Amino acid sequence: MILGMDTSSDTMTIALFNDGLVIGEYTTNLKKNHSVRLLPAIAALMEECGVKPADLEKIAVAKGPGSYTGLRIGVTVAKTMAWDAGIPIVGISSLALLAENGLYFPGKVVALMDARRGNVYAGVYQAIQGKMVNVAADGHIALVELVEQLAQGEDTILFVGTLTEQIQLAVTEILGERAIFAQADYTYSRASSLVKLAENLDGEPADNFVPDYLKLAEAESKWLESRGSE
Template identity: 80%
Template sequence: MILGMDTSSDTMTIALFHEGVVLGEYTTNLKKNHSVRLLKAIALLMEECGVKPTDLEKIAVAKGPGSYTGLRIGVTVAKTMAWDAKIPIVGVSSLALLAENGLYFSGKVVALMDARRGNVYAGVYQANSNHDKMENIVTDSHIALTDLLEPFKESKEAILFIGTLTEQICDTVSETLGERAIFARADTTYSQASTLVKLAEKLDGELADNFVPDYLKLAEAESKWLESRRSE
């Protein structure tokens, strides 16, 4: 039995998975505080599915990148539950989860999130020959949007962009790539915990004590603190 959760963005999604079947999934795509909703949602889903905490064998969580606050909420809950139950925790890239929505697209899939100030969190993925798995062909990174798009300028193939994107990001992508830029439908722009738990099924995981989120970039306050320490 696997419990999965993702709170790395405005989307809060949780799911239960057992022996190849998604028993239940709860997803909202709202700008609300995950900290007051996540535990209640987990308790409700487990009750509806008739699952007890002792039934869980693994906890899966989106490990980032994404919202610092959102990531910390999800990772803290996942680590606490895994530690208490003495079961492994599996972290999956938030961008990899988004990219899975493009599994049946024939070309490159760019999963991205707005990182502000002209930057994005992005990874480039492509389905394998069987279209049963997305492969990461350009490592997830924090990058300027213009730099991300540069390698695609000379390409003639269509490229699928997945993520809840700002109008400014969409305009920049369209201006750079023209008709070759394809944007995912609204219902496929956010992650789903049902995807997370299915990916986690094949991963061993690690001890909760050792697990850390993958921010890809320090929070602004942390960056300023480190910079001030270097200048002392």
């Protein structure tokens, strides 16, 4: 039995997975406080599915990148539950999770999350033999720089994740009709994909697990800059 959770963005999604089946999933895509809602949602889903904490064999969590606060909430809950139960924790890239929405697209899939100030968290994936493979490493990059790199080819590219009007305009300005944007129901992560990805991974002890922010939080960056100027 696997419990999975992702709070790395406005989306809060949790799922339970057992013997190859997703037995329950709860997903919202709202700008609300995950710290208040996550634990009650987990408790409600487990009760509805008749699952007890002792039934869990591993915890899966989106490990980043994403919202600094959101990641801390999900990772903290996952680590606490895994440590208390003495079970491993499996971290899955938040971008890999988004890319699962393009599993049946024949070309490259770009998973995007807004990193503000014209920057994005991005990973380029492609389905190979029925599995999404990371063909360009996840990173923190200027959106224009990313799209200029993608413009080197001639293939059609699917974009999933944060697809604001501003981002879509910036992408189409360079890629034109080569850019395809996922429909609304394919732009956010689903914990059902998270637990599926975690099924065959061993995970690691909760004590060793750390999120992957890909960049420092803004407050930390400013603090380091101030220290460097002293």
